[in-house]
Amino acid sequence: MTPRLDLVGTAVADMARTLDFYRRLGLDIPAEADSEQHVEVTLPGGVRLAWDTVEMVRTFHPGWTAPTGSPRVNLAFRCADPAEVDRYWAELTGAGFHGELPPWDAFWGQRYAVLHDPDGTGVDLYAPLGG
Template identity: 90%
Template sequence: MAPRFDLIGIAVTDMARSLDFYRRLGLDIPAEADSEAHVEVTLPGGLRLAWDDVAMIRTFHPHWTAPTGSPRTGLAFRCADPAEVDRTWAELTGAGFHGELPPWDAFWGQRYAVLHDPDGNGVDLYAPLDAG
């Protein structure tokens, strides 16, 4: 049997702030998770998304350091339509989260925007321009 892709892990410096960001994107994360060192949710289709605070990571990887520079990977959230891209962007940036690239109509046929989660990870929002 070949390995099966199962989980995306994110290192965080402030669990509650990170989970707030992802809740605003529609993920069902219980409020009591804010004080945990490790949190994970199962997404539709079975893939899991997990968050580990830096102190937890250092319990098994004592020399871990945060990467520097621009992120090389990102997460993308499909929105129902272009207006939802704009609404979600406005909600998250209005709540103080970093907006990297404001919504635009991309040449490949999508309304697109890029945010950063509290730890600088790229999170894209998109919807087909012809979402009707």
Template identity: 65%
Template structure:
């Protein structure tokens, strides 16, 4: 069998803060998960997004350390319209999340913005300009 991408995992310092951020992006995560060391949420297409606390990861990989500098990966969320990119970006930054790149019309034909989640991961918001 060919391996299949099934999970995208994030290591978080504060589970409740991270889950609150992703709930604002529309993920259905029960509030009871805020105190858990490991959480999974289904995504469209059968993928899952999973969160683990630093302590959980270090329980099986004691030498794990967080990356420094800019990350080489990120998540991207498709919005329903170009104006929705602006709305979601404003809602997240108004809630105190760091806006890295405010919405703009990208040369590749999308409305695009980048906000950081509570652990500094870049989360892109986008929608084709023609929609």
């Protein structure tokens, strides 16, 4: 068997705030998860998305420090249409989350926007333009 991508994990400073961000994107995460040290959800297609508190990460990697600078990885969420990109952008930035690049019609044929989750992970919203 060859390895297959199964889980994308991130370290978070504030689990409840981070999960609030992803719930607003439609992920089904139970409210009681807000106080957990490790949370994961299975996405359509089977890949899992997981969050660990910094304290949890340091239980197995005591010298871990948060990266600095711009994120090197972005999670991209496909929206139903361009209006949905705009709607999620407005909802998330209106809730105080950082909007990096406001929605625009990209030359590659998508409505595109970039946000950051509470820990600085890049989160892209996109939808095909036109028919």
